Amino acid sequence: MLITCPYCGPRDVIEFTYQGDGNRQRPQPASQNLDAWNAYVYDRLNPAGDHNEIWQHSGGCRAHLRVVRNTLTHEISSTAFARGDHNSVARHRAEDKS
Amino acid sequence: MVERQSPLEPVLHPGSHGNFEHGVEIILSETRPGSILQLAAWPGQEKALMAGIRTVTGLALPDGAGGGVTDGVRSVFGFAPGKFTMVDEAEGLASAFADVVTPSIGTVTDLSHGRTAIRIAGPKAEWVLAKFFAIDFALPAFPIGAGRSTMHHDVFAQIQRTGADQFDIYVFRSFARSFWKALCHASEEVGYEVQ
Numbered sequence: 001m002l003i004t005c006p007y008c009g010p011r012d013v014i015e016f017t018y019q020g021d022g023n024r025q026r027p028q029p030a031s032q033n034l035d036a037w038n039a040y041v042y043d044r045l046n047p048a049g050d051h052n053e054i055w056q057h058s059g060g061c062r063a064h065l066r067v068v069r070n071t072l073t074h075e076i077s078s079t080a081f082a083r084g085d086h087n088s089v090a091r092h093r094a095e096d097k098s
Numbered sequence: 099m100v101e102r103q104s105p106l107e108p109v110l111h112p113g114s115h116g117n118f119e120h121g122v123e124i125i126l127s128e129t130r131p132g133s134i135l136q137l138a139a140w141p142g143q144e145k146a147l148m149a150g151i152r153t154v155t156g157l158a159l160p161d162g163a164g165g166g167v168t169d170g171v172r173s174v175f176g177f178a179p180g181k182f183t184m185v186d187e188a189e190g191l192a193s194a195f196a197d198v199v200t201p202s203i204g205t206v207t208d209l210s211h212g213r214t215a216i217r218i219a220g221p222k223a224e225w226v227l228a229k230f231f232a233i234d235f236a237l238p239a240f241p242i243g244a245g246r247s248t249m250h251h252d253v254f255a256q257i258q259r260t261g262a263d264q265f266d267i268y269v270f271r272s273f274a275r276s277f278w279k280a281l282c283h284a285s286e287e288v289g290y291e292v293q
Contacts, residue, residue, distance in 0.1 A: 006163075007178060008163065008164070008246070008247070008248075011232070011233070011248070012232045015249060059249035060247050060249070061178035061179065061181075062178055062247075063178060063179055081179065083141070
């Protein structure tokens with residue numbers, strides 16, 4: 001399986017580390033919304049098809065990536081830096097209030 | 099300054115080795131640069147850092163992932179978004195950057211004692227490296243000056259092409275002896291010389 005890193009180009013999957021489901025939304029650290037924490041820790045979509053995932057190019061540029069992988073075929077349909085997601089504190093706070 | 103000890107000392111045997119009856123096609127050496135730095139820019143400060151590198155060293159980094167440049171004495175290349183490896187034959191480069199790369203631009207990390215620099219040169223250099231790393235070493239895909247970060251099993255390696263037939267590999271000091279031995283084994287069948 002090859003993953004095309006936005007910085008390094010196509011590399012073998014052995015250089016990458018899986019960092020988990022890319023769909024989960026981490027509540028604000030001070031949040032006491034137990035449903036939100038429960039969803040963050042336990043709820044997974046487990047789709048048979050395209051799946052949003054976070055991978056780290058740990059054996060290369062070490063960037064965290066947002067990857068869409070097909071769980072049936074292992075086809076990678078998109079890769080992008082995840083950096084922007086981690087900076088969007090405002091978004092997490094807005095969702096936590098709902 | 100205290101003389102730096104090389105981790106390769108017990109295994110670095112100058113001379114020709116392996117199957118060299120038909121000629122030596124690989125030259126291995128340790129370049130022992132005085133300074134190895136990691137320069138990292140905060141998001142949005144990449145251009146300011148590249149300008150700082152030019153101010154201190156005179157090296158003009160090209161844009162683009164993995165871009166790099168070398169003048170034979172000093173070398174620099176990008177190995178990750180906003181991060182660069184900077185190498186100088188002379189010691190003390192970190193202090194030269196201290197005033198230029200300010201805390202608002204990014205960080206300077208002195209890795210001079212933490213990395214070992216190994217040079218592999220010769221007509222079969224690409225061929226030997228292709229046995230180690232699953233990346234494209236052909237000149238059009240990996241131009242002179244460019245850098246790549248990759249790994250051989252668990253040995254993380256940063257590679258810069260410093261000539262058409264020459265690559266400088268930076269590995270963790272603690273892995274350097276093992277990696278050197280592996281390079282020697284891989285070079286045996288084409289004949290190699292250690293300088």
